[in-house]
Amino acid sequence: MASSHIALLLLPGSRPPLSRFRGGPVRCANERQALFSRIAPVYDNLNDLLSLGQHRIWKRMAVSWSGAKEGDCVLDLCCGSGDLAFLLSEKVGSSGKVKGLDFSSEQLAVAVSRQYMLSKSCYKNIEWIEGNAVDLPFSNCFFDAITIGFGLRNVLDRYKAMEEVYRVLKPGSTVSVLDFNKSDHEVITTFREWMIDNVVVPVASGYGLAKEYQFLKSSIRGFLTGKELEEIALAAGFSSAKHYEICGGLLGNLVATR
Template sequence: MASLQLSLPFSSASRFRHRPVLCANERQVLFNRIAPVYDNLNDLLSLGQHRIWKRMSVSWSGAKSGDNVLDVCCGSGDLTFLLSEKIGPDGKVRGLDFSKEQLSIASSRQELLRKACYKNIEWVEGDALDLPFSDCFFDAITMGYGLRNVVDKHKAFEEMFRVLKPGSTVSVLDFNKSTQPFTATIQEWMIDNVVVPVATGYGLAKEYEYLKSSIKEFLTGKELEELALEVGFSRAKHYEISGGLMGNLVATR
């Protein structure tokens, strides 16, 4: 990954459908397997910085008190809980994921934390490529570290566009596929020398080796902006954060 390649400027949406590293079922099994240690590894591997990035992403979503919002690929619920706090008891938030294990952990955290506003959360087992919600249903959508893992990114964006109200925003946080060789080299070094060795201690070396290939198959910030606009969003801006190691796309319908 030391020399990441930019995609050629095809005119068709098919350029956004990269060949998946793992099929959907394999990805589902992977995330079920890492679920028990997912939060601990995130804290350890990011030195707690992922919590800052997630707060930034929720802020960029524009969610406000009383809103009806969605967290796609919610995992163990970090962004979902932040959305819940943002919209308050008069709002409603759905946390959707295809991993039963992740949703089980998210539900357990909800019961353990017992904040009054967390009563506004509903956990939904579902597919990011076929969202079980009606058109123009949500005031804001977040997606944290999920877009990189769906098998059809174009379809995922179409679905988020469909269920989002006009004038509302989707905020997508993920690893940044940098076009800068130095940043890409640092990112690769961290995965090889920090992420995988630490994951090995949890017996998850193969699962976290997938991280490097998933970033390599991901889209650059410019490609993400183009994809959002192609689907129909009126505005799209990708922000690089943490020295370009992470990125957040903000797209308004």
């Protein structure tokens, strides 16, 4: 397989964030980057355990909502260890191109090793880039589709990130944003927080990562509701935006078209 390229492109965004759309208890980008670097070696195993494998279904849904098709040039933003990038690769085929961008070199290293290990011919079309979601190293109207899986919640300036997504998308193209859902329903919120305290953190503690996964509860509390995600997309310039609740409202997927 052709070797993967990892470019260092950690450039700070120049626009001050809108406080309404900022979020996350981890206020420093360096702290957030370090957190995801620490969990990188076991991230995929924990995802399988904690979701009972269901995260693979949710990610396939997100990729389908992106509208990616054969021959497209697509981006998986905040790609982590590459799950959505690999699914996008299968969608666009060997004639298409996939960029996977993340701020954690450790996560990207896992993605590269998976690319070699899986050794699927179409995966040769994936390029891995270390970079910043609020300052994307791509020209205007570059991509036919973009996905963000469990990543926007951890970006400090979400409005700027959505502006950047809008900028690099071609007119008429779509971004699909999958993440935990900040529900307005008390029952859903109570159940999710119980699951984090009684399932997620205890399982993560078995890997020595209890502290790292305790941030989930507060990060979801500090995230945006489905309505707010629609609003931020429209404010960033998208012509349409619809947020779909999935998994009983525990998760959600924003679909926004440029």
